[in-house]
Amino acid sequence: MTLHVLRAFCLAAMFATAIAAAQPEAWRPSFPATIDSHTWLDTHRRLCFGVDGTSLDEVIDAGSNVICGGTNAAGIGFAGGPFILGREGEFVDIMTGVPIPAPTLAELRSRVDAAHARGVKVLGEVIRFNMTPWMQAEHPEWQEINSPGGKPITVEELKDLHVLGCWNSPYGDWFIKSQVELVKQLDWDGYNMDGFGCWAQCFCPSCTAAYTADCGHAIPAVRDVNSAEYRHYLKWRLARYTGFVARWTAALKAVKPDFVTAPWTTGPGRWWHWMGAPAAEGTDAMHRVLDAPFLELLWDFPADQGSNLLPAFTCRYYRGLCGDRPAWILPYLCEQGQFNMQPPRAECDLREMTVLTNGCIPAQGRWQQNADTPLAHLNALVEEREPFTRDARSLKWAAMFVGESSRLLYGLPGARTEVPLGAWIGSGVDTPDIGKLEPGERRMPAHMESAVGVFRAMMEDHLPLDIVIEPDLEDPETLQQYKVLILPNAACLSDKATATIRAFVKAGGGLVAMHESSICDEFGDRREDFSLADVFGAHHRGTEDFSARWPNYPKWTELYLGIAGRDLHPISDDAVVRSNYRSGSDRLQYIGWMTNVDVAAGATKLGRRLSAPVEWPFIVLNEPAAGRSVYVAADLGQAYFLAPYQYQRRLISNAVRWAATTPPPVxxxxxxxxxxxxxxxxxxxxxxxxxxxxxxxxxxxxxxxxxxxxxxxxxxxxxxxxxxxxxxxxxxxxxxxxxxxxxxxxxxxxxxxxxxxxxxxxxxxxx
Ligand SMILES: [Zn+2]
CATH class of the missing domain: 2.60.40.1180 (Golgi alpha-mannosidase II)
Known part of the structure; x- marks a missing residue:
């Protein structure tokens, strides 16, 4: 290198450094550590809702050892109510601003003391982030502002309008301070809260300033996941909420180290949480900084109203959200969805045990019982199993990734905003159903449908399956516990996650990936090719829609997987797969989305789509370094949920077995x-x-x-x-x-x- 060239090189390098310094590194989500799971939950977990001062002894005698009043704090409950600190440090009614009379607080405290005297724990009922009159007068800038340029309301207007305070403003700090004071005065052992959630957009001064400081932009006015600007903002908003929840939990545990945080983290559990953006309600990672997130579990919601599949999946999913710790789940023991009539005891037992089998803790409601199925019976079901559920860890063999970004930001191809903000699907019983689609046509985000299909296949073939989330894929230690990772059309994966997966496979791990896995980053921004193309041994060239719902089958397709000789592989050489071939035929039908991919050098094609003019590969096998990868050029998981054939189950479970290399120990x-x-x-x-x-x-x-x-x-x-x-x-x-x-x-x-x-x-x- 001549001196002249060297100087030019140095100048160019210096110039590049200067540019890099001028542009701060782009913001991306990071995740808090999971909190220590050991609290009084180790010994007390049989919770009953709907308890008041007069029924306390009755529910304790029936075997409950954790007490909560209402499922929300709209009024005075067993131990809590609609309380927030007033300006002078006294408790006031959050809606009216009227001080809570001392005898009322004394009565609540005496109930908590009475419960403690009988050895049971108490969750206080906490009200959501409502604005309160003194605050509206003195700090209107703490109010959540839902549209750009929006102005806070007046104290006068607050009498009729229930606006929220912004948790991301000093309101959030005041709210936490109020919670700490309630715990000190009322001696709660934990809290339960309805209305917990971050919601999507706030344009208050605090949010605006924080977003500009972190990302250098104004908060986008659009509310549409097809906008990259909005998707980046939404991930920021969600991560910010996780941070707020972590601070809140830490403040309560500073008062009582084994305090149990147990809010309803989705509201309510009618699959709405899964409906995709823009109406994001909470974050996946926040479950890692809560002790026992609560979920209402229903048995009658779309897209599958008739089976135990979605409730079972939900429990396994919440176990994963919590990081191999149990969530607390209230199975709805109702008829016709939410009508309050008692189902037969066999059905109640099945629902309770669905929660327990899938790694969560069933909670009870005092109203959900009768002579056939008394509370004592439901508590006994749980209690006699406690020696075998306490401190249990899942058996680590297969992990399926279910990701927040893929759920919220990838959506349904061509229809990313299926459920507009506010337009949630009601139950038809306590809320009007305003969904636009017929029940049989209703859909979850594509990634979730794929995950449910994989769960069904793994469950029917009795294979161990954990669910892992975004923080887990960025943590090599978590991934290393497993033999095989499944990506069910996990379209949105960060560079850090794909780097961890690549290292996992190179070190001998197995991978089963479907359809558009890794085609986008964690913000839903599309890449030119799969981030994991080198691991899959396949390059993305496009997608094709062969999906259909009865009775319209506009376009469907067929596969050739091989029925004899060299074309057979352990994944396809299976009695269940063979049972689907008609005599004299070597074709299998397929209804669902497929991917057009080119096979990379060194990888192996297994099967093909019988299409013209190009017969695209169906499966690509690759063995980068020590591990095995099975890439399926179709959303086989979604197909097995929405338009299933039996052969698909075995293709999924055999692919997992082949990639894992070693069979499960049980x-x-x-x-x-x-x-x-x-x-x-x-x-x-x-x-x-x-x-x-x-x-x-x-x-x-x-x-x-x-x-x-x-x-x-x-x-x-x-x-x-x-x-x-x-x-x-x-x-x-x-x-x-x-x-x-x-x-x-x-x-x-x-x-x-x-x-x-x-x-x-x-x-x-x-x-
Ligand atoms: Zn705000």
Missing amino acids: TVSAPLCVQAAFYTQADGRRTVVHLLNEVNTSANRAIPENNPPQREETLPIAGINVAVAGEAITAAFAEPGHLSLPLTKTPGGFVVTLPRLDTHAMIVFEE
Whole structure:
């Protein structure tokens, strides 16, 4: 290099450095650490809502050991109410500003003391972020402003208009201060709050200044996920809320280290949380800084109103949101969706055990009982299982990624804003249904439909499956616990996440990815090609729509996977796949979205779409370094949820098995209607296999959109085999009941047989 060239090079380098320094690094989300999970929840988790001063002893006698009054704080409850600190440090009614009389607070405190005297814990009812009169007068700038240029209302107007304070303004600090004071004065052990959430846009001075400081822009006026500006803003807003929740939790734990934060984190659990942006309500990562997020669980909401699939998926999803810790879930024991009539006991039991099987804690409502199904019965179901659910960790084999960005920002191809802000789908019972689509046509975001389909396949083939979220994919230690990662059309992945996945596969991990996984970054900005193209061994060239709903099939397609010889592969060489071929045919039909991809050098094509003029690959196998990747050029998960064929289940589960390389350590041989979930306790020395019998003897005769069929009886299943690998097991029991199960030696370990499964049982293997 000559001196002249060297100088020019140095100048260019200096110039480039100057430019880089002038432009701050673009803002991107980061995630807080998961809080320590050990609180009084280790010993107290049988919560009952709807308790008042007169029914306290009754619910404790029925086995409840955590008490909460109402499911919201609209009025004075058991231990809380619509309270916020007044200007002088006294508690006032948040709506009227009238001071709370001392005898009222004394009465609440005496109920908490009475509960404590009987050894039970109390969640105080917390009101949402409403503005209060003194604040509206002195700090109108703390009010949430929902449109650009919007002005705060007057104190006079506040009498009729319930506006919110902005949690991102000093209102948020005042709110936290109020919560701390309530805990000190009323001695709560935890809180429950309805109306918890960040919502999408606020143009108050605090939000405007914070966004400009972090990102250098004004908050966009548009509210549309098709706008990149809005998508970037939304991720910022969500991360900001996670930070607020973390501060709030920390402030309460500074008063009581084992205080339990348990707000309703989605409102309410009618799949709305999944409907995609712009109406984002909360963040995935906030669940990591809460002790036991609450969810209402319903059994009658679109897109599948007739089965136990979506409720089961929801519980597993919340377990994942919490980072392998349980969420608290209130199963709605209702008929016709939300009508308050008691379902038969067999149905109540199934709902409670669906929550428990999938790793969450069922909560009770005092109004949800009768002589057939008393509160004591529901509490007993949970209590006799507690020795095997306490401190349980999921068995780490397969992880499925379910991502906030893919859910909110990728949406349905061509229809990203299916549910406009405010236009949520009501229940039709307590809220009007204003969804624009017929129930049978209603959809969740494409990524969620894909995840539900994969969950169904894994559940029916009884494979262990955890759900992981965005913070987990950016943390190599979390990913390394698993043998295989599944990306169910996980379109939106950050560069950091794809780097972690790439390293995971190169180090020997397995990957199963579908459709447009990694085509966008975490802001939903599309890339030229898959970020993981090198891992998939496939390059993105486009997508094609072969989806259909009865009775319109405008365009469908067929596949060739091979029925003999060299074309067969362990993924497709399967009795269930073979059962779908007609005599003399080697074709399989497919309804759903597909991807057009080119196969990279070194990767292998498995099967093809029978289309003209190009026969695109169906599956691409790649083995970068030590690991295995299966890329499916179709949204096979979504297809198995929306327009399923049996062969699709086995393609999904066989792909997961092949990519994982090693089989799961526990295997269950049971009918498709049995759900299995796998946990360990005592540092892995105990393995607990939950078995849930979902059979419905009413044979699904009720039409699914009007009263999903309710179980009236249990049809026991005999002879379920559970095999465990290795030599270390010394005993096995069926719980509850502590029935000893004889261990039969097999070449690789032991097998036991459960003589009879009623609604739910656990097979417990002890080393
Ligand atoms: Zn604001």
